[in-house]
Amino acid sequence: MIKSVICERLGIEKPLFQGGMAWIADARLAAAVSNAGGLGLISSILGGPEAVRAEIRKAKKLTDKPFGVNVMLADPNAAAVADLVVEEGVGVVTTGAGSPAPYMERWKAAGIRVIPVVASVAYALKMQELGATAVIAEGAESGGHIGDTHTLALLPQILDAVEIPVLAAGGVFDGRSAAAMLLMGACGVQVGTRFLVADECRVHETYKERLIKASDVGTMVTGKSLGDAVRSLKTPFTKKFARMEADPAVTPEEIRVFGTGSLRKAVFDGDLAGGSFLAGEVAGLITRKESAADIVNDIIGGAERLLAGAPHLIV
Amino acid sequence: MIKSVICERLGIEKPLFQGGMAWIADARLAAAVSNAGGLGLISSILGGPEAVRAEIRKAKKLTDKPFGVNVMLADPNAAAVADLVVEEGVGVVTTGAGSPAPYMERWKAAGIRVIPVVASVAYALKMQELGATAVIAEGAESGGHIGDTHTLALLPQILDAVEIPVLAAGGVFDGRSAAAMLLMGACGVQVGTRFLVADECRVHETYKERLIKASDVGTMVTGKSLGDAVRSLKTPFTKKFARMEADPAVTPEEIRVFGTGSLRKAVFDGDLAGGSFLAGEVAGLITRKESAADIVNDIIGGAERLLAGAPHLIV
Numbered sequence: 001m002i003k004s005v006i007c008e009r010l011g012i013e014k015p016l017f018q019g020g021m022a023w024i025a026d027a028r029l030a031a032a033v034s035n036a037g038g039l040g041l042i043s044s045i046l047g048g049p050e051a052v053r054a055e056i057r058k059a060k061k062l063t064d065k066p067f068g069v070n071v072m073l074a075d076p077n078a079a080a081v082a083d084l085v086v087e088e089g090v091g092v093v094t095t096g097a098g099s100p101a102p103y104m105e106r107w108k109a110a111g112i113r114v115i116p117v118v119a120s121v122a123y124a125l126k127m128q129e130l131g132a133t134a135v136i137a138e139g140a141e142s143g144g145h146i147g148d149t150h151t152l153a154l155l156p157q158i159l160d161a162v163e164i165p166v167l168a169a170g171g172v173f174d175g176r177s178a179a180a181m182l183l184m185g186a187c188g189v190q191v192g193t194r195f196l197v198a199d200e201c202r203v204h205e206t207y208k209e210r211l212i213k214a215s216d217v218g219t220m221v222t223g224k225s226l227g228d229a230v231r232s233l234k235t236p237f238t239k240k241f242a243r244m245e246a247d248p249a250v251t252p253e254e255i256r257v258f259g260t261g262s263l264r265k266a267v268f269d270g271d272l273a274g275g276s277f278l279a280g281e282v283a284g285l286i287t288r289k290e291s292a293a294d295i296v297n298d299i300i301g302g303a304e305r306l307l308a309g310a311p312h313l314i315v
Numbered sequence: 316m317i318k319s320v321i322c323e324r325l326g327i328e329k330p331l332f333q334g335g336m337a338w339i340a341d342a343r344l345a346a347a348v349s350n351a352g353g354l355g356l357i358s359s360i361l362g363g364p365e366a367v368r369a370e371i372r373k374a375k376k377l378t379d380k381p382f383g384v385n386v387m388l389a390d391p392n393a394a395a396v397a398d399l400v401v402e403e404g405v406g407v408v409t410t411g412a413g414s415p416a417p418y419m420e421r422w423k424a425a426g427i428r429v430i431p432v433v434a435s436v437a438y439a440l441k442m443q444e445l446g447a448t449a450v451i452a453e454g455a456e457s458g459g460h461i462g463d464t465h466t467l468a469l470l471p472q473i474l475d476a477v478e479i480p481v482l483a484a485g486g487v488f489d490g491r492s493a494a495a496m497l498l499m500g501a502c503g504v505q506v507g508t509r510f511l512v513a514d515e516c517r518v519h520e521t522y523k524e525r526l527i528k529a530s531d532v533g534t535m536v537t538g539k540s541l542g543d544a545v546r547s548l549k550t551p552f553t554k555k556f557a558r559m560e561a562d563p564a565v566t567p568e569e570i571r572v573f574g575t576g577s578l579r580k581a582v583f584d585g586d587l588a589g590g591s592f593l594a595g596e597v598a599g600l601i602t603r604k605e606s607a608a609d610i611v612n613d614i615i616g617g618a619e620r621l622l623a624g625a626p627h628l629i630v
Contacts, residue, residue, distance in 0.1 A: 121531045121599070141465045148532050150456045150465040152486030152495070153596035157531040171467030180467070180495035183621055216436045216472040217463050225561070246540070248563035281468035284436070285475075306498055
């Protein structure tokens with residue numbers, strides 16, 4: 001079986017994290033992934049700190065395996081969530097959209113493993129210096145908020161720069177991409193988009209159907225003019241967003257207002273005109289709905305078959 | 316040693332193509348790559364069809380190994396180059412920036428192996444239908460003109476769609492990324508950016524120095540507003556180009572005029588204010604100048620070490 005340093009450090013069976021997607025990654029999805037041997041993650045963006053606490057407590061009932069919380073640091077509730085992960089005894093925290101510096105000492109004192117998502121070498125080095133257990137090198141193939149560099153180019157540059165373990169995210173879908181990342185030196189992978197069609201995933205049926213229909217050129221990036229690039233499915237909403245960005249008569253403030261609440265409209269309402277259906281470039285590879293366990297086993301089982309002859313990765 | 320179907324079909328030793336970069340890929344570089352066991356490629360954009368013919372004849376003197384010509388189909392000289400590759404008995408043609416349909420019958424009758432560069436599943440299928448020997452799936456990490464999807468997501472989608480062999484390009488730099496692509500199912504890789512710092516590469520010393528200095532976020536994409544996205548190093552030129560694109564007072568025609576001849580200004584003059592230093596995201600991995608043979612051997616040797624236990628890839 002594939003084992004890596006991240007399995008040992010976190011006490012997980014398989015080196016696979018499920019992305020802690022805002023408004024999406026709840027106890028049900030995270031527990032299903034953890035029960036399948038990966039690391040499930042609950043998002044800090046679920047409607048306020050007490051909603052997050054409730055999901056953490058629910059996950060503890062659904063699984064006795066390790067799971068984590070993804071703390072979105074730009075969120076006004078970040079400090080409150082930073083406290084409650086300590087209070088609730090969460091073992092692993094991943095972070096995004098900002099620096100975890102204000103919380104690192106407290107988290108480390110509580111024995112929490114902190115694993116920031118990073119999109120550049122400079123940020124990876126900064127996180128290593130702060131005492132991160134590992135980093136997740138996330139290429140801009142991924143869905144949601146993205147950086148500038150893509151996984152195949154980003155991962156080796158971060159691997160060369162830091163000494164802590166590095167996981168790969170962005171463009172990881174099945175045994176092929178997972179095996180490729182492990183072969184290149186990643187200690188594990190994080191998968192987001194594929195879990196959107198998991199049976200245990202709460203997104204609206206329209207969201208799942210659109211992912212299944214998406215082609216290899218089915219996503220686009222908007223928000224660059226606002227300094228906030230986001231990858232999502234091509235929909236009436238994203239096309240209108242892009243037209244507003246290209247129109248000099250439209251102000252950034254008007255665009256922001258148009259985008260406010262759009263992820264919730266996609267997740268809960270399947271609203272194609274007003275919703276932002278965040279998705280990575282691998283959406284084109286999605287062909288069906290399946291259980292979270294089947295997704296975990298397909299990815300890791302496929303990677304194990306491809307790496308069967310690479311004894312340094314298989315124990 | 317790593318062998319794949321593309322080695323057998325083309326009579327090459329190593330499954331590595333050197334990108335046929337416009338104004339750059341000449342006889343000297345192509346022959347050096349072919350002599351090292353890869354497939355060197357001469358660009359069709361070197362200053363007119365007779366310049367291309369002269370480079371082909373020069374390459375025949377510099378190597379007795381197979382080499383090819385990359386035909387840039389959007390170029391007004393494409394038809395003339397399409398004729399002369401037949402007249403000169405070139406064995407392999409790669410194509411980009413358009414459809415090779417008008418030339419396919421003639422090339423195939425002449426025994427030429429045609430291997431188009433493709434950036435989408437739809438185009439890969441079209442090329443298979445036209446009788447291409449293989450396709451090169453090129454992700455948007457690469458330098459120069461790019462599509463929308465990146466290699467780690469694009470390659471498996473094209474592999475799943477076509478039956479002909481698929482090479483991977485975009486983000487391939489060393490043994491790690493080459494091994495990753497082969498493990499995922501590619502029959503070979505194409506490398507462009509790294510060969511820019513080859514001793515045998517004609518680009519200006521400033522171009523090489525800038526590549527060595529580039530970081531993981533050292534490239535940017537311009538030209539999207541013109542429907543012609545291009546990746547290059549961040550320089551005063553590209554930043555000005557991006558500002559012009561964002562300025563509603565500047566017309567597309569003015570931007571095109573600003574960009575005309577910019578690649579030559581980078582290649583021959585090292586002109587940072589007026590030159591377009593095309594480069595892929597792997598520029599950040601470049602640390603030194605070296606010979607083309609050292610580059611080929613580092614990539615393939617490194618891939619062989621990583622894949623040492625994968626018997627289906629090593630013979």
